[in-house]
Amino acid sequence: MEVKQVKLVYFSPTGTTQRVLEGIAKGIAVQDVKQINLTLPEGMQQAIPPFSDELVIIGAPVYGGRLPIDAIKRLKNLNAYNTLAVLVVVYGNREFEDALLELKNLSIELGFYPVAGAAFIGEHSFATEAVPIANGRPDSQDVQRAMDFGAKIKNKIAVLNSPDVQTDLEIPGSYPYEAGGARPMAVAPVTMEDTCTVCGTCASVCPTGAVSVNGSVATEIELCIRCCACIKNCPEGARVMEDSKWKNIATWLNENCSIRKEPQLFGVKV
Template sequence: MKTYPVVEITFSPTGGTKKVADQISCYLGNITNTMNLIRHDVSFSDVTVPSDSLAVIAAPVFEGVIPDIVIERMKEIQGNHANCVVIAVYGNRAYDDGLIQLKDTAELCGFNVIASVAAVAEHSIMRQFGSGRPDEEDNKELKKFAEEILEKLSSEKELSTDYFVPGSHEYKRLGNLSVVPKANASCTGCGKCAEACPTGAINKNNIRTGDSSKCISCMGCIAACPKGIRKLNPVFLAAASLKMKDLLSGRKPNEIFL
């Protein structure tokens, strides 16, 4: 079956979204270019995706929607009528309006969205939920999804972008969680957290805390800390885990729409 040059566009603060995207991309073809929407010091306004490539766009769902900063950066990119797969990655609860929002945004950018995928990764805050995902079972399922996408691309029929995707075009945000990770006195000031922050919420001159007005609670700074020093308040984390246990427990599904 024919494969394609893949342009991979991701926003993956803790790495789970990138793992999912890589699994699908590697089965669709050769990744010829990657774009990291984490970068707050980069403009994407001069990016035009080659029309003969296959774009894979992956982003996490926070509180039922795709983070505003991701949508803003996506809208700078010129899709140039390239075929596209969008992937909304969720932390073992639900993807709500995130998938349809990602599809709509990609279409606004000029992409031809031929498949939409909802996939599970570890919860970025309470990592015991969805722990280890995507795992081997997920990888087999994502490979199957990629094969379905390639089959659609190889069909002699006109590629359809008019297919059902769950969710509402109102893109309803389910809450406004704002938790800012902090470092203790053991912080060495290496600056890795500031480099990883997608919104520039961490000042290199005041590394230990973050600007709550900019922080989107993505946990990228925690993932980037080489010493494991940057953390959330353990009392908050324990209380939140207990409150969300029923919603986040069990094995939630990956789904494809095309």
């Protein structure tokens, strides 16, 4: 089989998953690459035509060892026939646990044939300059690994006669899945009003519509998934985490998950 078109489908609040997928696509080296960004609320309303024949790379971050609830909801709008898929999760240097297996099972439900999978590392949502957790990742080494992974995927597909001859992709994880996926912890970033210029950036990057701006910034805590896109994108540094439990988790991750982990690849020769 020849890969003629690649579609990147992703939920990527802070951009790390998107960068990994773009690296993989660069390694596959085809001219026709399209992106379907499911990150923002309008991702739920997108009319996405069924996939057929093209190679689809599906990516999402890992929240508490699982796929984000909102990512699952948006991915469930996809429909595929006779389509190979590459599955990618990006985690913050702790563990990816059941997330990649969950993505594999979901992709099969949607009609895809998983041909390869990977778990890459991205800067943790809770990371700051003061409390680093995989800061700056994916870095240049990760992007190179993503490109190499893409080249291996292309070579693997080249010897297939059709998508349905693809053998079962072995992915680590357990089912039933462990609890995770964010939302239960009822906390959210707060706005430092003396610094905030009410520019609206925080609202524009929020994947759930939890942040609104109308003269001042308001946050619906029950909608917050703690992706920290608002914190990382605020040009004034006015969005911060103040909750003590949240800070304690970040400190624990900094102290216990500082040893660099490398991407894990599945379904290709390493």
